Amino acid sequence: MPGEPSADVLEAGPLTAGLRPDDRELLLDLLRLPTAGPLETGPGAPLPLLPEALERYARAAAGLGLAELHRGAPAEAELDRPDVPLTVRDAVAGTPGFLACQPSLVLRLGPELPRAATVMFNVHLDTVAGLEPVGFDGRRFTGRGAIDAKGPAVALLAGVRAAVAAEPRLGREVAVLVQAVSGEEGGAMGVFGTRPLVGAGHVGALNVFCEPTGLRYLPRATAAATARLRVLGEDAIDDCPGAGHNATVLLGFLAQHLARELGAAPGPRDPVCVAGMGTGPLHNRVYGSGELLLNLPYRDAGSGRRAEAAVEAAVRSGLEAFRRAFAGLPEFARTTADCARITRLDWPKRGLPVLDNRHPELEELLARRAGIARMPDAEPAFTCDAIWAADLPDDAFTVVLGPGDLGANRAHAAGEFAEAAQLDGFASAVARLLVAFARHRP
Secondary structure, three states, X not given: OOOOOOOXXXXXXXXXXXXXXXXXXXXXXXXXXXXEOHHHHOOOOOOOOHHHHHHHHHHHHHOOOEEEEEEEOOOHHHHOOOOOOHHHHHHHHHXXXXXXXXXXXXXXXXXXXXXXXXXXXXXXXXXXXXXXXXEEOOOEEEOOOOOOOHHHHHHHHHHHHHHHHHOOOEOOOEEEEEEEEOOOOOOOOOOOOHHHHHHOOOOOOEEEEOOOOOOOEEOEEEEEEEEEEEEEOOOEEOOOHHHOOOHHHHHHHHHHHHHHHHHOXXXXXXXXXXXXXXXXXXXXXXXXXXXXXXXXXXXXXXXXXXXXXXXXXXXXXXXXXXXXXXOOOHHHHHHHHHHHHHEEEEEXXXXXXXXXXXXXXXXXXXXXXXXXXXXXXXXXXXXXXXXXXXXXXXXXXXXXXXXXXXXXXXXXXXOOEEEHHHHHHHHHHHHHHHHHXXXXXX
16 A cells, blocks of 8 residues: 555564654644744744744754754845745845744754755645644644654654664765754745755755645646735825826726636636735725736746736736726726726746656655555645755655645644644654665665
């Protein structure tokens, strides 16, 4: 059955792993620390306690023999790149301590060895915003990050511990790297957490990004672009609504037009999210300015470019449709006449890489020797930091693997949880993977 280890892995007896009482305490400690970054919590919110979370994680890892190689954030100059989302660049420039409060950590078991003899795990300790009650009832952990991804981070250490006990080559002939990163959530896309670590060479022949996949390995990860429509017009009072530009009506019309046009596009396509819109909160004025956001995930660079072109065409046709629909209404005459001039489309995020890789030998190792099934190609991938492994050499292989399910475990919603059995299952999968790699690596 999928998820069951093969006889090759079990030649020394059953290999299972699970969280011990001290692991459970570590996870509860991490869950109690608010680690949502400033991009999630917004201006004026308390800074995240990511440095404290990394310290506790590093102490626990040191007890297993993992030495610290790196702790910190990149220099601001490293983020002056076109593939860094505009929200990140603005936050770096305008939020004191933005990078300092979001460091990342690299740990290593064993000496520095060639990439061919190294396995890397990446797990993020930042979370989405919104505090959740923290607890463990003997069966289920609750709290923000329980499944995404503090629970998997602790289970990862439990798996490493079990693997080392079962296979003496680990830590001697095979090195294990652990990246514990920030900047995965909030639309940061790993640009100041994972990207610089991968660029610095903290990678292996097999690279595992710990995200919920139901314990099936996924060799793909999508990226996403963000389109922003802004209306930059003039306000008016409610007594003379036609004296200004009505950004609310214009953006509302464009939101519906874009949803129809992009949703009805022929042929295979990635889903488009017509997302947040804002103009103003009051009833007694006409707002002349506002913005509308769209999120466009894509599977490959070609589909990303096609999605961008489709948005640009839909905006043009939407403005023309708005003129036709509202030209005869006095309250909107000025908005109709000026709609093309006052509407701007820009791209706060675009040009990110996409992961889609193959490696027959390591895929056989995962499936046959470690008992970890591949996620069917028909099931959709999702966006995560694994995209930054897309440009690694062909002899490296990158997968996304973790316990649970983003939706079913309510990863970004109220009530986030992780079953203890799910975390134990992931720990066991990590142990089997490491033992299989040490015994049978290509």
